[in-house]
Amino acid sequence: MKKTTIALALLLPVAFIAGQYFSGTAQQAPSLAADVSFSGGAAASNNAKKSVIDHGEVGQVHQVKPGQLIMDAVKAAQPGDVIQVFPGDYVETVYIDKDNIRLSGVIIDGKRPRLYGENRLNDAILYSGNNILIENFLITKYKGNGIMGQAGNNFEIRHNIIEDTGVYGIFPQLGINGLVEHNVISGIEDAAIYVGMSDHIHVANNEVFDSVAGIEIENSRHAVVENNFVHNNTGGILAFVTPGLPIKDTVDVIIRNNWISNNNTANFGAPGSMVAGIPAGTGILIMAADEVIIEDNIIIGNKTAGIIITDHQNAPNTTLDPESDPTPDKVMILNNLMYNNGYDTIAEAKVLMATELKQGQPDIIRVGNSNNSCINNPQQYITVGVSKWPACSFTNTDSVLNYLLDEPAAPRTVAAEEKGKYVYLGVCTGCHAYTGRLIGPPVQVIQSLYMDEPQALADYILNPLKKRDDYPAMPKQDYLDAETRLAVAEYMLNVGN
């Protein structure tokens, strides 16, 4: 016994010094090697790391260190490149309007790069490109969103910590095929994770707390929300249709194996926001969404109710949208562990219970219409509004591993010839008619001048010279890349009338 203590005492300083030595001299970023599985077996378990990006060959690696701007690396990066950001503070908004970029924090000695908004900057990371991966950041004190996607497909957002950051922590919008995994998000005044108008989404293994809404699936289709720890929010997990958006429905959502507890935080949402109407103490809220399955969640200690299901008519702050169906249909509640919910519920719920001659603490409240919904083993819950729902025709969703696409959503491949045509019609014809004078000389004349020399024409439009006294000078077409310039030159020289 005594011996061991001595040995430990001797070893500790050495380890400490060694650690310092290594971290001081060799702050190496991890290599981007492929994952290796424990047993080497081929079968993937549920735990297999999902990926929605076909990374292909890794391009250049750009390293960003404190004192440098991440944005400078983004500007320099080409599709396929990796940007490694080392621990330290970065006070900037990062925007990625290009495809195939991996923005990767490097964690050393437990320290990760911190995007710091100083309560002054709007959003931390914005992206509109496809195949964007964002990982390993600490994001705090921004006024808008932590990570916001606008129509990027195939995104992976993981291993980020987002604290006290504005309106949404992670907000992919209008994207297809995305993964939000292993993030820890807190202190958000709307939703910690907000999937808006997106299809084929997987939200898993996140911890979301101290926010108004934990996880919100809004006007989205084919989403799995699983294995998340959702606690101490105003409302835990929401599947919504917000009226007045260009995409009109929420369909096909599985909410399973989440731990949804004590979501009793007083609502601090912005006045008028949809979430400002959520009663504190709501575990799961289904509003106007269709085909939502709720399975095997642990739902405990949510003071208003474990699950609330409502249509638009009975929800506060909802506007009118004649194109949105206001009714939550085909809600399917399978087995869940529900305990100690509804212990301080709202007056409306008590009134509803009285109409069914019930009292107690409601686990499940349904208000308004809902068609073709079902519930298994309802006797285990205290419910209101679901007593006429039949049992579901199934008991689990085991056949659904996830709703991600088998292959990444492919960018539309456009042949060079097509690109040439788009530019010819969309740009050139504004000034050049086939015959006759418009603003520039007719295409026929250009064809006779450049006949077999498309490259010469492509070069000319990059840097035009004023050639004709009776025509205005042509503006540079330098915003077209070299391939497109040649494509449009070839198209123009071959086009007929």
Place this chain on the structure above:
Amino acid sequence: MMLYGLLLAASLSTADGFSLSQSCPPSFELVAGNQCKLVSRYDMYDSLQNKGVGGTQTALPERRDGFSPQQIDLGRYLFFDPLLSGNHQQACASCHQPARGFADGKALSSGANGQLGNRSAPSLWNVGFLKKLFWDGRSDTLEQQALIPMLAEHEMANTPAKLLADLQANNHYPALFRQAFNTDRIELPQVATALAAFQSSLVSLNSRYDHYAHGYHQALTEQEIKGMNVFRSFVARCAECHTPPLFTNQQIAVIGTPEPDGMPFDAGAGVKPGWEKLRGGFKVPTLRNIALTAPYMHSGRFATLGEATEFYSKGRGHAVPANEDLLLHWHIWEPKLTAEEVEQITAFLGSLTDQSLTPQTPKRLPSGLALPSELHTELPPNTATSGATE
């Protein structure tokens, strides 16, 4: 005298004859069936559920196209011709002037007889993509829309009978309608179709912003890029409703802008039975060519883009009359934009200007009437320049 008149008419129809273009307008491809189909660089992309809203590289929404070159060109003549108004004083183009972004530069438009209207003329750029027309979204098609101002008492103040009689009696229109519609008798739906056809050709998709969106990031200045990032940030939230690529999500939104002094509250879309929750709601307008179409909002309350932008920062519902209880849009909040950010947004909006495909204003009109004087303004030079000037 009569003989002289006949001779004069004959000489007019030959020497001064009109014929319709057999080519599609710029950016349109002539395809089988004599149809003009729009082609643009946005055809390289897709969009979620084909809704045409998204980010920088997102496909456009479904559009009205497929009209014939002749219908489009006839529509162009009709659009500029004051023959379409009851007193032959006002053309469609009087309130939708090419030199003013196809709006009229006024807070409230005025009619052929000088009556002041109650709303501001909306720009017609990219109108062929819109699913709802008018500020309150009450029309679903360009054809349905086209006839309403023409026949409205406070606008062009015409009647169907007078319009058709004027066209039929004209020296040139019967032949032009024959070219476009293969008809001997001009009918109201043909007038509407021709006007719809012409308006569908008003396409603006080649601004410096578009160059940026397609990947040429030098197209915007640093100031404009900052503005773009504020615009799409979740503080300002502009892009949540003014969503690329058209910078509108085509929804009705209740935002609570003030009316000009002395004007009663405009309930907008909320007057439609069953739409009471949309009281005070108006269609989200496109922001393309927005720098050309001051003043702003449905009643032209704001003189500059800066004022219009500041409105959103002055507090949720700050301008809503005390006796109105509006269900304001959830994105109307208090972003507390700095003066610098407002300037940046305004700079960014300026990068959405592109008039490179402006159609030609006819030099002479088939009716023989003079082009209304408000249309004598010269069009600004072609603005589809490349690259930013820093």
